[in-house]
Amino acid sequence: MKKNLNVNTILCLSGASFLVVMLASMSAGTGIKSSKRWAAVSADSTGITLVKNTNGPTLGYSASSGVKILTVDGLAFKDLNKNGKLDKYEDWRLPVDERAKDLASKMSVDQIAGLMLYSIHQAIPGLAGPFGKGTYNGKFFKDGGIDPSWVTDQQKDFLIKDNLRHVLVTTVQSPEVAAKWNNNVQALVEGAGLGIPANNSSDPRHSAFSGVEYTAGAGGKISQWPDQLGLAATFDPDVIQQFGSIAAMEYRALGITTALSPQIDLGSEPRWVRINGTFGDDPQLDADMARAYIDGFQTSTGSSEITEGWGYHSVNAMMKHWPGGGPEEGGRDAHYAYGKYAVYPGNNFDEHLVSFVDGGLKLSGKTKMVSAVMPYYTISYGRDVKNKENDGNSYSKYLITDLLRKKYGFDGVVCTDWLVTADEAKTPDVFLGGKSWGMEDKTIAERHYKILMAGVDQFGGNNDAAPVMEAYKMGIKEHGEAFMRARFEQSAVRLLKNIFRVGLFENPYLDVEVSKQTVGNPGFMTAGYNAQLKSIVMLKNQANVLPLQKGKTVYVPKKYTPASKSIFGDVSAEKYEDAVNPELLKKYFTVTDDPSKADYAIVFVSSPNGGAGFDLDETKKGGNGYQPITLQYDTYTATEARPHSIAAGDPTEPGVTNRTYKDKSIRASNYQDLKTIRETKAAMKGKPVIVAMSLSKPAVPAEFEKDANAIITSFGVQNQAILDILTGVAEPSGLLPFQMPANMQTVELQDEDISHDMLCYTDAAGHTYDFGFGMNWKGVIHDTRTEKYADRIAKPIISINGNTATITSPTAGTKVYYTTNGVTPAFVDENEYSKPFTISKGITIKAIAKKYGVDNSSIVYYEVRK
Numbered sequence: 001m002k003k004n005l006n007v008n009t010i011l012c013l014s015g016a017s018f019l020v021v022m023l024a025s026m027s028a029g030t031g032i033k034s035s036k037r038w039a040a041v042s043a044d045s046t047g048i049t050l051v052k053n054t055n056g057p058t059l060g061y062s063a064s065s066g067v068k069i070l071t072v073d074g075l076a077f078k079d080l081n082k083n084g085k086l087d088k089y090e091d092w093r094l095p096v097d098e099r100a101k102d103l104a105s106k107m108s109v110d111q112i113a114g115l116m117l118y119s120i121h122q123a124i125p126g127l128a129g130p131f132g133k134g135t136y137n138g139k140f141f142k143d144g145g146i147d148p149s150w151v152t153d154q155q156k157d158f159l160i161k162d163n164l165r166h167v168l169v170t171t172v173q174s175p176e177v178a179a180k181w182n183n184n185v186q187a188l189v190e191g192a193g194l195g196i197p198a199n200n201s202s203d204p205r206h207s208a209f210s211g212v213e214y215t216a217g218a219g220g221k222i223s224q225w226p227d228q229l230g231l232a233a234t235f236d237p238d239v240i241q242q243f244g245s246i247a248a249m250e251y252r253a254l255g256i257t258t259a260l261s262p263q264i265d266l267g268s269e270p271r272w273v274r275i276n277g278t279f280g281d282d283p284q285l286d287a288d289m290a291r292a293y294i295d296g297f298q299t300s301t302g303s304s305e306i307t308e309g310w311g312y313h314s315v316n317a318m319m320k321h322w323p324g325g326g327p328e329e330g331g332r333d334a335h336y337a338y339g340k341y342a343v344y345p346g347n348n349f350d351e352h353l354v355s356f357v358d359g360g361l362k363l364s365g366k367t368k369m370v371s372a373v374m375p376y377y378t379i380s381y382g383r384d385v386k387n388k389e390n391d392g393n394s395y396s397k398y399l400i401t402d403l404l405r406k407k408y409g410f411d412g413v414v415c416t417d418w419l420v421t422a423d424e425a426k427t428p429d430v431f432l433g434g435k436s437w438g439m440e441d442k443t444i445a446e447r448h449y450k451i452l453m454a455g456v457d458q459f460g461g462n463n464d465a466a467p468v469m470e471a472y473k474m475g476i477k478e479h480g481e482a483f484m485r486a487r488f489e490q491s492a493v494r495l496l497k498n499i500f501r502v503g504l505f506e507n508p509y510l511d512v513e514v515s516k517q518t519v520g521n522p523g524f525m526t527a528g529y530n531a532q533l534k535s536i537v538m539l540k541n542q543a544n545v546l547p548l549q550k551g552k553t554v555y556v557p558k559k560y561t562p563a564s565k566s567i568f569g570d571v572s573a574e575k576y577e578d579a580v581n582p583e584l585l586k587k588y589f590t591v592t593d594d595p596s597k598a599d600y601a602i603v604f605v606s607s608p609n610g611g612a613g614f615d616l617d618e619t620k621k622g623g624n625g626y627q628p629i630t631l632q633y634d635t636y637t638a639t640e641a642r643p644h645s646i647a648a649g650d651p652t653e654p655g656v657t658n659r660t661y662k663d664k665s666i667r668a669s670n671y672q673d674l675k676t677i678r679e680t681k682a683a684m685k686g687k688p689v690i691v692a693m694s695l696s697k698p699a700v701p702a703e704f705e706k707d708a709n710a711i712i713t714s715f716g717v718q719n720q721a722i723l724d725i726l727t728g729v730a731e732p733s734g735l736l737p738f739q740m741p742a743n744m745q746t747v748e749l750q751d752e753d754i755s756h757d758m759l760c761y762t763d764a765a766g767h768t769y770d771f772g773f774g775m776n777w778k779g780v781i782h783d784t785r786t787e788k789y790a791d792r793i794a795k796p797i798i799s800i801n802g803n804t805a806t807i808t809s810p811t812a813g814t815k816v817y818y819t820t821n822g823v824t825p826a827f828v829d830e831n832e833y834s835k836p837f838t839i840s841k842g843i844t845i846k847a848i849a850k851k852y853g854v855d856n857s858s859i860v861y862y863e864v865r866k
Helices: 095-105 109-115 153-161 177-192 226-234 235-256 273-277 283-298 353-360 397-407 444-454 465-481 481-501 514-517 524-536 672-684 719-726 744-747 786-788
Strands: 039-043 050-053 058-063 068-072 075-079 122-124 168-173 199-202 303-309 316-322 372-375 539-540 553-555 559-561 575-577 591-592 600-606 689-693 710-714 798-799 804-808 815-820 844-851 860-862
Touching: 039 075, 050 075, 058 177, 095 481, 109 465, 109 481, 122 177, 153 177, 168 177, 177 235, 177 514, 226 235, 226 273, 226 283, 226 524, 235 514, 283 353, 283 539, 283 786, 316 353, 316 397, 316 786, 372 397, 397 444, 444 465, 465 481, 524 719, 539 798, 553 672, 559 672, 600 672, 600 719, 672 689, 689 719, 689 844, 710 719, 798 860, 804 815, 804 844
Parallel strands: 122 168, 168 199, 316 372, 553 591, 553 600, 600 689, 689 710
Antiparallel strands: 039 050, 050 058, 068 075, 539 710, 559 575, 798 804, 815 844, 844 860
């Protein structure tokens, strides 16, 4: 039979023979005759049978699970607990909330503890390495003779023994293998206990691969989109919602029903390594993009909808990282002990909540609110105004219960980030160690208990139910068993609702052929490629050198990749390689290795790789180990750094009470990129040089802008998309989702928690590379997008009359904050402008306008010289 690729078929496994079999009409367990309104499709080769209800859902079950079909009121239901009668949780006619509460009441404490677990990373097939290792009857997949879709020994163990039902899927060999693995997992758990399906999940998996060529009408492994910063650079929520809808269909075809995304931290700290996964540094853009992303992932429409916007195309979104992981002190990341603190020197906590509160919790679609939230590893230093605790966010009852749940009304799932309950490593620079920040001296069970009492439901990266059960016993001692049973059921209901909403209890199985034809289909590939084109930002186009004429002769120097070490300790040597696939490049230009013969040069570089902010070797020489993180290529010395860090302290570094890196120096590991630009400029002897920079965070353009006739920036796109822009196949339309700093001094002086507070670079043409800047063939872009986002809060105006300064804000409802001592004005009473003030020669006035709970303007500098 011909496959019907209507999107609603993605979840419905079509039987191999499609022979309709009419089964007995007796109502199972009731003895009541009824007019039967369902039919079964005979089992396929794997033993999966479909049961089609008239005007109701299609059920799927595996012969190996032992599940039978009940007929009640002429309709078919799955007898998941095999008790011969229809329980409320098995009745698909009832509201999700009622079904979830019924099932939670039937679950043992052990089963609920398992539901609270979220597995460590699982590759399909299993890996032989130390992280997420998988074996098959004791053998590794690489040993041969193993079907890649089989369930590993470890997966069987945590699914059955520990009752785990939330699996984090990483790499998959193919959509076919992923679909078959999903079916094997679902058949396994369907036959266990109460028949609760697996809720498989994924981190973002739609990144573009630079060397892969896009061909119109061709499919691929999965649709390829720009990085999240690139999605933000479109400044178009419609593009993001389209991505969410397409990604959700591809996820469902892979058996994935929860997305561990979007990452909606406010990217206020430009040195933070994870800013590349955010929507940039503006809270209103972040909120609109978050809302569109989640609406796209969670919303099912038409025949795919079950109820209230949820259905067979829906994927639960887990927004992260509450309450914002962006303001990392010095830009260091909280995966490591050296980056455990988020700080708020600008008193700007409110803007970090905007993307969550006005985005994820206020959707436009029928699902109304994001289904899950993940706090970050960070200690949000000094933010707990109630209990005065400085523990990791998942341990904070103030942040989880008082703010997220009570103040902002979220009653969905809260899941910790991975390994927050595990013991930390012996040194502060280990990625794979535990991240129990603030609770390092507690036992693993005590950490679980603290998290449960904070209002969290689930433990990321924990396959073992034992510490959850220990936490339950601790709760009994403190509160009594009735309290703890109710607390466990509360979390169980939240977790189960996310499984019921997407239809998994009725049919968790996939049609492998439909999955193969859905993931990476030509229409999805085209949509992703078009988004890549829309995300590319042109910063400079001197004398309209772009677009380039196809067929011209170009020189493209080799691209340098520095030596590196992976999180597993694997070392990669430095290398030079083709910046672009030569065969792809030849479709656009005549290529030469001799600059003297070239009409143009195109230099492909990456943003400066400025370090992680810590060097263990320095501690062995008596230092504290802390280093600056640089956004420039050449050597930077942190003369303007804080002499004393805001926060410090970790058991792995006893005696370190100051994490300053003042007066220390660093040079980017890919400094060669700057040398390549300069060498190419010299070699071209005045002929045009175009720089194509892949940005993962802001960079200081002052080092290279003068050597480039044109600058194109991108955020995780295929090289082909860059070539299409360079040659005018498409016109650039992207806008900067963050500021590009004038120098490292302004980076050092900005406050980690305030956006738009750097002095931005201004090029030779007078163009300032501020948030929202971008160019097309006509010049600087001014459109509805820049009006809505870049110009929302206008810069304050500083007027000088003699020795008196006056500051005004053109935007109604704002307050203006200023300083005259050179520091960024924190949003505190003593900095609030109220009346004209006296000035003196040599001072620098810095001013920012702020609208609370909304946004702040870019910073304004005024140097008093007379």
